[in-house]
Amino acid sequence: MALLEAIGEAGSITAAAKRIGLSYKAAWDAVDAMNNLAGEPLVLRSTGGQRGGGAQLTARAVELLQVYQALNAEHQRFLAALAQAGRDPTHHLKLIQQMMIQTSARNKLAATVSRVVQGAVNDEVVLDLGAGQEITAIITRESARNLGLAPGKQALAFIKASSVMVGLPDSDGARLKLSARNQLPGHVSEVVAGAVNCEVRIELPQERSLAAIITMESAKALKLKKGTAVLAVFKASSVLLGVMD
Structure with a gap:
């Protein structure tokens, strides 16, 4: 405007x-x-x-x-x-605005920018989800500047369900040795089976959740069921960011 x-x-x-x-x-x-x-x-x-x-x-x-x-x-x-x-009412109005946003991305997480690492073309944006969890997004430097991203800024992270991979942690719950930057620990709350693919709903700390779309064959190989401890894995480049001004 x-x-x-x-x-x-x-x-x-x-x-x-x-x-x-x-x-x-x-x-x-x-x-x-x-x-x-x-x-x-x-x-x-x-x-x-x-x-x-x-x-x-x-x-x-x-x-x-x-x-x-x-x-x-x-x-x-x-x-x-x-x-x-x-x-x-400021705090409540922000939540209402966030709830009104409709996107095709199944996963929407509210977060706070904790730091921005600038690069020549792309910036690395680290977001604090609370409860000691962070996710990283890689976006262009121009986009980071236009969104006004800086420590303390409130942001929304969008991740498509098809971009979320599901892994099984080690016995001590350690992260997997992968190039994917984001690995959030949680447990399976539901597996919705389909003919070829299934939707795996993963419960995270603070009553948050993520949805992942994987093949039925992969779900069976991982023996996924309600309560299974898993890691929700997704690349930093798969995270889209938005802000409410």
Whole structure:
């Protein structure tokens, strides 16, 4: 919404990006995403000309901004009223937002960024799940910057069930010797059998859970059943990250 408003005022995506502190590429990607979500253009772009091209909002975008501004004003009044009553709803509102997100990824975990290790192209983002458990995600450096990832930032981790492998820990519960960075210990809560594949639901500490899709043959070879101690294994590159602002 801030980008749309800035484009409407500046008449340029580049100028709007600078105004709100976005990179040139992030702003153009955001415009493409908004146009795709709307199913029609919200921003019309032109190239060439005396001004070297520009951008303008469509009627739909102007109406969208007006609705957002009205909703935001009501939202701020609502929060102010709660604050006067001595109630802080921030923590609960974040949870409601997280619960409303719908994705095709079966596994969604709320976490806190504990550290970010920067690389030339990709960044390594380590997330704290609580109860002494961490997971690692590898995303592009630009994505980490656009998401504002830094220690203490709240984030959501998404992992497809087909990306989760199931392993049996050693007798002492040690991690497996694999290149996969993420190995979360837990136990099988349910095995839902299918004709070829099955869904293995793994219970983690703090009442969290992960779903894994593996072949029936693998489930039988591992002798998986309710209560079996397992490791949920997935690569750092299989973890997608999102934030709620």
